[in-house]
Structure formats: structure tokens, C-alpha cells
Amino acid sequence: MNKVVVADKITVGDGKLVLIGGPCMAESLDVCMETAGFLVGLCKKLDIQYIFKASYDKANRSSGTSRRGPGRKAGLAFLAAVKERYGIPVLTDVHESAEVPEVAEVADVLQIPAFLCRQTDLLQAAGRSGRPVNIKKGQFMAPEDMRGAVEKVRMTGNAQVMLTERGTSFGYHNLVVDFRSLPAMRSFDVPVIFDATHSVQLPGGLGSASGGQREYIFPLARAAAAVGIDGIFCEVHPDPAHALSDGPNSLDFASAEKILGKVKALHDLF
Numbered sequence: 001m002n003k004v005v006v007a008d009k010i011t012v013g014d015g016k017l018v019l020i021g022g023p024c025m026a027e028s029l030d031v032c033m034e035t036a037g038f039l040v041g042l043c044k045k046l047d048i049q050y051i052f053k054a055s056y057d058k059a060n061r062s063s064g065t066s067r068r069g070p071g072r073k074a075g076l077a078f079l080a081a082v083k084e085r086y087g088i089p090v091l092t093d094v095h096e097s098a099e100v101p102e103v104a105e106v107a108d109v110l111q112i113p114a115f116l117c118r119q120t121d122l123l124q125a126a127g128r129s130g131r132p133v134n135i136k137k138g139q140f141m142a143p144e145d146m147r148g149a150v151e152k153v154r155m156t157g158n159a160q161v162m163l164t165e166r167g168t169s170f171g172y173h174n175l176v177v178d179f180r181s182l183p184a185m186r187s188f189d190v191p192v193i194f195d196a197t198h199s200v201q202l203p204g205g206l207g208s209a210s211g212g213q214r215e216y217i218f219p220l221a222r223a224a225a226a227v228g229i230d231g232i233f234c235e236v237h238p239d240p241a242h243a244l245s246d247g248p249n250s251l252d253f254a255s256a257e258k259i260l261g262k263v264k265a266l267h268d269l270f
Contacts (some may be wrong), residue, residue, distance in 0.1 A: 002189045004132045004160045007089040007108040010049045010163055013191035014131075016048040017267045018136070018231030019260065020109075020164075020193060024246035025067070026054035026075045034238050036082045038253050046264050051109060052082050052090045053233070058245050059095045060115055067244045072099065076106045083108075091134065097125035104129035111221055113165055114138045114198075117149050127156030134162050134193065139169045141205070143181035150188050164186070164233055165224075166195035173202050173211075177220055179227045186228070194224035195233040196259070201249045212249025214240075218259050225266035232263055 003013040012018050022035050036052045041102045042267075043050035056075020058068045069075055079090045089108035094100050095116065104110060114136035126133045135149050146163055153161045163185045167175030177199050186192045199220055204212035221232060237243040240250040251259065 001186070001191065002044055002161075002176065003192055004162050006051060006132055009052060010091060012049075012193075013230045016047075016049055017042055017049070017264055018051065018054050018193070020231060021050045021256070022053040023166040023237045023243065024055060024235045024250060025058055025069045025244050026056050026078045026092075027070070027080065027244050029078050032078045032082050033085065035236055036086055038238075039236060039256070040086050040088060041226060042257055042260060046260055048260065048264055050088055051085070051195065051229075052079075052088050053111075053235075054079065054082075054090075055093045055245075057093070057095065057207040059093075060113065066190070069245075072102065076103065079105050094122065094126060097121045100125040100129050100178050102214060104131050107131065109134055112136060112149075117141060120152055123149060124156050124220065127153035127158040127161075130158060131159065132162065134158035134164055134184065136164045136166050136195070136198075137181065137185070139167060139175060141168075143178070143184040147188050150190055153198055162191040162230070163192060164193040164195050165199070166233075167199040167201070169203075172203055175199060175203070177224075179223060180228050182229060191230035192228075193231040193233050193263040194221065194229045197222065197233070197235040197246070197249045197251065201246070210246065212246065214249055214251070214255075217255075218262070219251070221259055221263050222266055225263045226237075226270065228270055229267065232260070234259070 013143035
């Protein structure tokens with residue numbers, strides 16, 4: 001497998017579990033710092049590699065009136081502060097090619113949102129940045145079709161690519177996970193991440209916002225660990241009930257500790 005090296009600190013695909021985690025939206029510096037601080041300590045305790053994740057712009061909200069985040073300037077400042085405080089790599093989404101150079105100055109990993117995983121110009125702009133690229137599998141994509149997204153990045157000369165499974169559309173307002181997708185995408189010689197929290201999302205399920213079934217995060221995460229993954233993606237928030245984005249499918253600190261401990265134990269068996 002082609003391993004992905006992040007900021008010379010973390011190697012994804014070397015057999016050691018990686019967590020990509022943080023609040024869905026970079027709501028404030030305080031929320032980012034509190035969440036990162038908790039997850040740094042937890043990952044050290046569990047011997048898990050850690051990449052902090054938060055989005056400065058949620059560009060695909062269900063409603064045009066929904067909160068989108070602090071914007072690029074403030075959001076990148078939050079990410080830079082987390083990096084400096086805790087000495088950890090950070091990941092965030094990019095939505096347009098023009099954003100990439102500025103974001104790549106701060107973010108150690110550029111993430112392509114699921115809805116944009118076929119956008120050639122965006123994928124190749126991210127590839128040309130030289131940063132590792134995490135591509136979310138579209139809810140509308142067969143796992144074998146993600147090979148094309150990987151190749152678009154590799155065409156730029158950047159082989160630092162990983163794929164993330166986040167569920168597949170199943171009727172309206174529902175997602176299911178086909179666990180065959182994990183070995184299928186791994187066959188492209190890339191590390192594979194399982195997004196345990198977005199996979200239980202109910203897209204648009206609350207009318208003007210997405211819902212979620214948090215109770216299924218634990219069983220799906222355990223199943224993914226048993227099938228075989230290189231990392232797990234979790235949205236974690238100090239108070240999910242009051243999160244400004246994806247609260248219904250985010251974990252609080254106690255739940256995150258319980259789930260990650262079990263996932264790490266299962267991961268290490270295989």
C-alpha cells in the first residue's frame with residue numbers, strides 16, 4: 001500500500017490506527033481548542049495517531065439560512081492556532097480550486113467533500129498543492145468508481161491520496177454502509193478511512209437540516225475495524241446538542257472515548 005505521510009509526524013497506512021476528528025464546523029477558537037485538547041490526550045492514552053479536523057465553511061448546508069462557519073480567514077486562523085498549541089496536523093475541506101493555495105499554507109491535509117469527489121479541477125488543484133489529499137466517497141458513487149478520483153490526483157504527480165467511506169444514499173434521507181467498499185477502495189493502493197459519524201447522518205432529514213442516528217455510530221465503527229481500516233473519522237463536539245453543524249451525528253467526549261477504545265482494540269487484532 002502507498003502510505004500517506006502527514007507533516008512528517010503521522011503515517012497513514014503503516015498499520016497504526018489514525019483518528020481524523022474534531023467539530024464539524026470550526027465554530028469558535030474555544031470549541032476547536034477544547035476538542036483538540038481532549039482528543040490529543042485521548043489519542044496519546046490509546047496510542048492512536050491524530051489529525052485535527054474542522055471546516056471553516058460548510059458550503060453544502062441543507063438550507064440557505066443555515067450557519068456556514070467562520071469563513072476562510074478566521075477558520076484558517078483557528079486551525080493555525082490549534083497546530084501551534086498542540087503540535088498536531090490539521091485537515092479541512094476545500095470546495096473550489098481558487099481556495100487551495102491559501103488553505104494549503106495552513107492545512108496539512110486537504111479534504112475533498114463527498115459531493116465534490118468527481119470535480120476534476122478541484123482534485124487536481126489539491127494534488128498540485130503537494131499536500132496529502134483525503135477524498136470522501138460520494139454518497140452516489142460505487143466504491144470501484146473512486147479509482148478515477150484517485151487517478152486525477154495522481155496525474156499531478158502527487159501520490160499522497162487516501163479515501164474515506166461515508167455511506168451511500170438509500171432512498172430519501174437515509175444512508176447505508178456497504179462494508180465491501182473498504183477492501184474495494186483499498187485495492188487502489190491507498191489507505192482507507194471510515195467516517196463513522198457521517199455514515200449515520202440522515203441527509204436533509206430534519207427538513208431544513210440533516211438529522212442523524214448517533215446510536216449506530218458504535219456498531220458501524222466496530223464493523224469497519226473488523227473489516228479493516230487505516231483510520232477512523234469522527235465528528236466530536238463538547239456539546240453536540242448545541243453544535244452549529246451535524247450535532248445529531250456528532251459524539252460527545254465520553255462517547256468518543258468509549259468508541260475509540262473499542263475500535264483500537266479491534267483494529268489491532270487484524
